[in-house]
Amino acid sequence: MTTCARWCVVGWLVANAAMAAGPSKGVPAGPGDDCRACHADAWAKKQVIHPPVKNGLCFGCHVSTSDTKHTFDLAADGKFLCAQCHSTRDSLKVLHPPVSEGLCLECHDPHASDHHARLRQPVFETCTRCHPSKRTQNETSATKHGALDPKQNPKVCVSCHDAHQSDHEKRLHDWPPEKVCVTCHDKPQQAPDKELMNLKAWLDQHDAGTMRHGPVREGRCPDCHEPHGTSESRMLKGSYPAAPYTPFSAAVEDYGLCFRCHDTRLVQEKVLGEKPVSNADPATDLAWSGGDGGVRLIRGGITGFRNGDENLHFRHVNKADKGRTCRFCHDVHASENPKHIRTTTFFGNWEFLLNYKKTTTGGSCWPGCHAERRYDRNQRQENLK
Numbered sequence: 527m528t529t530c531a532r533w534c535v536v537g538w539l540v541a542n543a544a545m546a547a548g549p550s551k552g553v554p555a556g557p558g559d560d561c562r563a564c565h566a567d568a569w570a571k572k573q574v575i576h577p578p579v580k581n582g583l584c585f586g587c588h589v590s591t592s593d594t595k596h597t598f599d600l601a602a603d604g605k606f607l608c609a610q611c612h613s614t615r616d617s618l619k620v621l622h623p624p625v626s627e628g629l630c631l632e633c634h635d636p637h638a639s640d641h642h643a644r645l646r647q648p649v650f651e652t653c654t655r656c657h658p659s660k661r662t663q664n665e666t667s668a669t670k671h672g673a674l675d676p677k678q679n680p681k682v683c684v685s686c687h688d689a690h691q692s693d694h695e696k697r698l699h700d701w702p703p704e705k706v707c708v709t710c711h712d713k714p715q716q717a718p719d720k721e722l723m724n725l726k727a728w729l730d731q732h733d734a735g736t737m738r739h740g741p742v743r744e745g746r747c748p749d750c751h752e753p754h755g756t757s758e759s760r761m762l763k764g765s766y767p768a769a770p771y772t773p774f775s776a777a778v779e780d781y782g783l784c785f786r787c788h789d790t791r792l793v794q795e796k797v798l799g800e801k802p803v804s805n806a807d808p809a810t811d812l813a814w815s816g817g818d819g820g821v822r823l824i825r826g827g828i829t830g831f832r833n834g835d836e837n838l839h840f841r842h843v844n845k846a847d848k849g850r851t852c853r854f855c856h857d858v859h860a861s862e863n864p865k866h867i868r869t870t871t872f873f874g875n876w877e878f879l880l881n882y883k884k885t886t887t888g889g890s891c892w893p894g895c896h897a898e899r900r901y902d903r904n905q906r907q908e909n910l911k
């Protein structure tokens with residue numbers, strides 16, 4: 527990174543000098559009078575011209591070093607040159623090294639450019655020059671995030687990150703990350719395959735304390751989504767089948783996302799001998815420190831979704847041909863029902879009520895696709911075929 531920083535600035539100075547290509551008139555014997563008479567051509571046609579340049583305040587930055595020769599020094603070095611008129615942006619909690627070290631000219635042209643904020647290159651190029659992995663992530667992503675597409679969002683990286691400094695982790699504009707996400711996901715967005723739901727509206731409908739899934743409750747969208755892209759659908763940070771049904775092979779291979787935080791026995795063990803758990807109280811039973819991946823959730827019995835000792839998660843999900851994915855029953859963001867069970871589910875394009883009811887030792891559902899089925903952890907229930 528440091529190497530890049532040094533080399534690129536040298537590259538630019540060379541490129542810039544070549545671009546300036548020298549004014550048509552001769553060099554004055556001294557500083558000269560109207561600087562713009564000879565130099566303005568170099569930036570006259572650019573879209574973003576720095577006001578002091580436009581106004582001929584060249585001496586704000588250039589100091590003549592001779593009365594007889596046309597030579598100049600800069601008025602100050604690094605950030606101090608800019609600090610004559612701008613703040614140095616190195617006072618908040620999370621700094622950006624190229625900014626706090628005063629390399630303002632790494633990104634900005636002092637005179638003029640054709641890019642937003644007078645950057646030397648468009649934002650995406652400015653940032654990915656030093657953070658090339660973000661370019662690679664975006665290019666190789668299974669679903670490319672509209673937020674990173676300059677055509678959909680000209681501010682790309684700086685719509686979430688502050689270029690200079692902020693008070694939040696990763697220099698995000700706001701915290702928790704959800705607040706950044708809903709600046710755009712407060713309306714339906716168009717993905718290549720479908721129109722995406724308005725996530726902010728959905729969250730607003732669901733009380734944070736009782737209805738939102740742990741990491742969502744804490745506003746930690748990046749616990750599951752990698753906003754720069756991944757090889758999984760919906761930029762998920764672990765495997766999660768995109769199709770409604772999927773042949774089951776192994777918990778972590780198929781549902782790596784969920785099993786970053788949950789216990790794989792949930793779908794691996796057909797019969798559960800351990801004492802079943804009663805309804806877990808998230809506040810006390812589910813100790814969770816947030817996002818670093820360890821298995822620490824469901825204790826002593828793994829899942830309450832069982833009939834007697836038969837694990838019904840196993841039965842629904844763990845099938846060689848058409849295993850049901852979690853989305854048939856759960857809404858991963860929030861739902862008004864216990865255990866984040868969805869209100870409606872779907873079969874092809876057909877959407878219908880699940881009619882889930884919870885009891886202290888089990889529950890029941892009555893979806894459009896079959897008769898009412900009941901399960902009970904203490905007393906196995908017999909259901910009609």
Ligand code: HEC
Nearest residue numbers: 548549551552553554557558559560561564584588597598
């Ligand atoms: C009569 C035309 C003319 C005027 C007026 C003029 N310049 Fe120049 N200036 C030039 C030329 C030609 C060069 C290119 C010299 C070279 O290529 O070596 C130059 C080079 C420069 C350089 C780069 C050289 C260095 O030492 O950094 C700066 C900076 C500069 N001018 C600033 C100014 C400022 C500030 C003014 C106004 C006070 C000004 N010029 C007025 C013609 C002019």
Ligand code: HEC
Nearest residue numbers: 542543546561562565578579582583584586587588631636
């Ligand atoms: C905000 C500070 C600032 C102002 C105002 C400014 N310059 Fe510069 N100028 C610089 C810096 C810094 C460089 C060194 C090259 C670089 O980093 O691009 C430079 C380089 C130059 C050069 C060398 C060739 C080039 O383009 O890099 C010329 C010529 C020049 N300035 C002329 C002017 C003239 C004429 C004005 C007024 C119309 C002016 N500058 C106003 C900061 C400034």
Ligand code: HEC
Nearest residue numbers: 574575576577578586607608610611612630634636643644
């Ligand atoms: C002589 C005073 C002066 C100096 C020195 C100065 N600026 Fe500016 N700059 C301004 C003014 C005035 C504006 C327009 C008002 C504003 O946006 O704050 C501006 C605007 C900007 C903008 C917004 C985009 C634009 O062109 O309107 C950027 C980016 C910027 N300056 C960067 C720099 C950098 C980097 C330096 C140091 C190389 C610097 N400035 C030095 C006066 C200055």
Ligand code: HEC
Nearest residue numbers: 605608612613614615624625628629630632633643684689
């Ligand atoms: C890593 C690249 C980078 C560096 C280094 C950098 N900037 Fe910026 N700057 C940006 C980007 C990108 C924007 C546009 C921000 C936006 O639109 O949210 C910007 C915007 C600005 C603006 C106009 C908007 C505002 O925030 O006021 C000013 C002024 C500015 N920068 C000054 C500076 C100064 C002074 C320095 C050095 C202390 C500096 N920049 C260093 C990338 C950089």
Ligand code: HEC
Nearest residue numbers: 527531623624632652653655656657683684687689696697
């Ligand atoms: C000149 C090189 C350079 C440029 C250009 C640059 N960065 Fe950085 N950036 C760094 C360095 C060095 C660090 C600190 C080392 C690290 O954490 O990777 C850093 C850190 C970061 C971090 C925090 C990383 C963390 O783990 O906390 C973010 C976010 C970031 N940059 C975003 C951006 C964005 C957005 C842009 C474009 C506006 C940009 N960078 C342009 C060099 C650069």
Ligand code: HEC
Nearest residue numbers: 650653654657660673674682683685686687696703748753
């Ligand atoms: C939609 C919002 C968003 C956009 C757009 C975005 N980022 Fe990020 N970025 C984040 C979040 C959130 C994190 C923290 C990720 C985490 O905790 O897993 C992050 C983290 C980072 C980091 C720290 C290293 C890492 O991967 O955790 C860097 C560097 C970074 N981003 C650079 C960029 C660059 C460069 C761009 C533009 C090409 C960009 N970001 C665009 C939201 C965004």
Ligand code: HEC
Nearest residue numbers: 669670671672673685707710715716717718747751753760
């Ligand atoms: C600057 C606007 C913007 C911000 C901020 C933003 N997004 Fe997006 N997002 C979009 C757009 C536009 C789409 C639809 C295009 C697409 O498919 O990516 C989208 C799509 C998505 C998708 C579906 C991707 C797909 O194609 O399947 C997910 C998941 C997503 N965003 C999550 C997030 C998260 C998490 C955050 C916060 C870290 C966030 N977004 C912040 C604009 C944004």
Ligand code: HEC
Nearest residue numbers: 704707711722723725741742746747749750760766853858
């Ligand atoms: C526990 C993991 C997890 C968390 C935390 C999470 N998501 Fe998701 N998100 C998913 C999964 C899994 C999907 C795919 C759902 C599906 O296709 O059935 C998804 C889908 C999406 C979609 C596409 C929705 C659609 O209409 O298909 C968006 C947009 C999105 N998430 C944004 C967010 C935002 C914003 C946050 C933070 C408030 C967030 N997510 C938090 C797991 C998560």
Ligand code: HEC
Nearest residue numbers: 739740741749783784786787808812814817852858865866
């Ligand atoms: C980043 C960690 C994390 C990931 C990833 C995660 N969860 Fe969770 N999950 C939690 C936490 C924390 C709780 C307990 C708090 C709560 O939601 O009530 C929980 C609880 C649950 C509950 C039960 C809630 C209750 O009332 O007992 C369900 C159902 C659930 N998660 C489903 C999923 C599914 C499906 C996935 C994969 C798409 C998933 N989780 C991925 C952290 C995670």
Ligand code: HEC
Nearest residue numbers: 781784788828829830831842850851852854855865888889
């Ligand atoms: C056929 C519907 C269905 C499917 C498919 C399903 N679940 Fe569940 N899940 C439930 C029900 C019902 C409960 C509530 C059990 C209780 O407490 O009575 C539950 C509870 C949970 C819980 C809370 C702890 C527990 O097990 O009691 C987690 C975590 C969970 N499911 C994760 C998942 C994951 C991960 C997937 C996908 C691999 C998945 N579920 C697929 C119906 C389903």
